[in-house]
Amino acid sequence: MNSPSENPSVDDAPILHIDLDAFFASVEILDDPSLKGKPVVVGGGGDRGVIASASYEARRFGVRSAMPSVIAKRRCPGLIILPGRFDRYEVYSRRFHDIIRDLTPEYEPLGLDEVFADLRSLRRLQVRPIDAGFELRRRISDELGLLCGVGLGRNKLFAKLASKESKPTIVDGRLVDGPGVVWVSPAVERTWLDELPVRSLWGVGPATAAKLHKLGLRWVRDLAQVDEATLAQHVGRAMAATLVAYAQGEDNRDVTVDRAVKSVGHDQTFATSLVGLGEIVQAAKGHAAIVARALRDANRVARTITVIVRFDDLASVSRSQTLSFGVDDEYAMAAIAEALLQSVDLARSVRLLALHASSFLDRDDNNMQLTFGLDPSANDPREQAEAVSRERQVSHEALRDAVDDVRQKFGRTSVGTASELTDHGVEIKTQRGSHAFGPEADQNE
DNA sequence: TCTGGGGTCCTAGGACCC
DNA sequence: TCTGGGGTCCTAGGACCC
Numbered sequence: 001m002n003s004p005s006e007n008p009s010v011d012d013a014p015i016l017h018i019d020l021d022a023f024f025a026s027v028e029i030l031d032d033p034s035l036k037g038k039p040v041v042v043g044g045g046g047d048r049g050v051i052a053s054a055s056y057e058a059r060r061f062g063v064r065s066a067m068p069s070v071i072a073k074r075r076c077p078g079l080i081i082l083p084g085r086f087d088r089y090e091v092y093s094r095r096f097h098d099i100i101r102d103l104t105p106e107y108e109p110l111g112l113d114e115v116f117a118d119l120r121s122l123r124r125l126q127v128r129p130i131d132a133g134f135e136l137r138r139r140i141s142d143e144l145g146l147l148c149g150v151g152l153g154r155n156k157l158f159a160k161l162a163s164k165e166s167k168p169t170i171v172d173g174r175l176v177d178g179p180g181v182v183w184v185s186p187a188v189e190r191t192w193l194d195e196l197p198v199r200s201l202w203g204v205g206p207a208t209a210a211k212l213h214k215l216g217l218r219w220v221r222d223l224a225q226v227d228e229a230t231l232a233q234h235v236g237r238a239m240a241a242t243l244v245a246y247a248q249g250e251d252n253r254d255v256t257v258d259r260a261v262k263s264v265g266h267d268q269t270f271a272t273s274l275v276g277l278g279e280i281v282q283a284a285k286g287h288a289a290i291v292a293r294a295l296r297d298a299n300r301v302a303r304t305i306t307v308i309v310r311f312d313d314l315a316s317v318s319r320s321q322t323l324s325f326g327v328d329d330e331y332a333m334a335a336i337a338e339a340l341l342q343s344v345d346l347a348r349s350v351r352l353l354a355l356h357a358s359s360f361l362d363r364d365d366n367n368m369q370l371t372f373g374l375d376p377s378a379n380d381p382r383e384q385a386e387a388v389s390r391e392r393q394v395s396h397e398a399l400r401d402a403v404d405d406v407r408q409k410f411g412r413t414s415v416g417t418a419s420e421l422t423d424h425g426v427e428i429k430t431q432r433g434s435h436a437f438g439p440e441a442d443q444n445e
Numbered sequence: 446t447c448t449g450g451g452g453t454c455c456t457a458g459g460a461c462c463c
Numbered sequence: 464t465c466t467g468g469g470g471t472c473c474t475a476g477g478a479c480c481c
Binding site: 019023052065066110111112113114202203204205206207208239304306316317318319320321322 | 472473474475476477478479480481
């Protein structure tokens with residue numbers, strides 16, 4: 001929108017946002033150059049799959065990320081759908097972060113392919129944000145072979161909107177280069193923002209956009225003038241406050257370095273829906289093995305276990321239980337999950353099962369002694385499950401440590417439990433694939 | 446055209462404590 | 464018989480982001 005003619009200081013453009021173009025698809029093309037120039041996407045190829053990342057060649061056909069694969073194939077009959085190799089993307093992501101870190105340690109990743117950076121600590125070095133942006137693009141292109149867009153602005157809101165503006169676009173089926181680096185100068189902020197649709201603001205998705213449209217609010221300039229209390233009645237207090245602030249160009253979100261993870265989980269949509277408690281509990285055990293491993297890798301234990309079931313009509317229900325202690329054992333987690341699933345009406349067939357763990361404690365702070373009063377013969381099924389879970393968490397400790405120890409020394413595939421092996425087989429048909437357990441995954445740690 | 450899997454945050458009601 | 468107010472935690476659901 002405004003190709004920078006000036007060269008702002010870090011005080012005029014303190015926040016940088018950088019976003020890799022078509023990241024997953026681009027990595028696939030780098031690893032297999034024969035894909036170059038072809039419509040390539042990464043995503044689930046089955047009936048229930050969606051597109052995670054689309055090359056620009058695929059976008060020319062109207063294929064977009066988050067689009068169901070069935071639709072994408074219809075729009076682009078020759079579409080190449082790849083299952084996704086997240087260990088590879090993580091390698092590239094780390095190298096991407098390394099390049100950002102060379103500029104400043106004050107950066108915050110969002111997913112694998114985006115970063116916000118706060119440039120203010122570079123004031124003394126006389127760094128010019130626009131020069132820094134072009135230099136990042138050059139290095140990412142030279143060293144990684146990837147393209148990206150850079151946005152600069154007074155806050156995260158403008159930096160992110162600007163990076164979007166910096167990207168290539170498709171006009172009449174043709175790819176048009178973007179400027180690469182865009183700065184929203186304070187002088188143009190107001191007019192720039194006014195012309196955007198409300199949907200382009202952070203936090204406005206399909207549901208909120210529909211509510212806003214119903215209220216006659218289509219453009220950011222409409223939002224900038226709305227009464228916050230009235231808006232709050234429709235979208236909630238917090239949303240109303242942030243939307244009005246954003247619409248006025250105000251965004252006080254900091255660039256947060258080292259954001260702590262608050263939950264880990266595993267979701268799986270089944271190619272064929274599951275029927276009945278038995279099948280679902282069996283699947284939950286596989287989920288528990290994956291989530292427990294992630295917890296131990298992060299050296300955390302979780303007090304809250306949540307199961308989410310989605311039925312074929314896409315309605316979902318969740319059940320959660322918070323324990324008086326933390327778990328990182330798959331059998332301890334599975335005991336809770338099973339009890340939670342028993343409280344769900346499973347008359348309908350189930351297309352998705354998710355298992356999440358949250359309310360983390362440091363492993364060293366997990367005081368199991370406080371829980372000796374638990375009675376496995378209690379009447380309340382939740383108390384019962386908690387007692388069983390505690391017993392497993394305690395009694396498997398030595399085994400877990402031994403297994404983790406062997407894995408540390410000899411790699412992940414060297415030893416495993418039966419449920420993990422079963423799960424491994426099940427996982428092959430999903431995006432996650434078997435690679436997560438392979439030797440490559442270990443090299444990257 | 447029919448919606449994945451990794452997450453984050455917000456809301457609202459109820460329980461419980463002081 | 465009528466009944467507070469604030470704070471925190473837990474549960475269930477919803478929306479959003481990449």
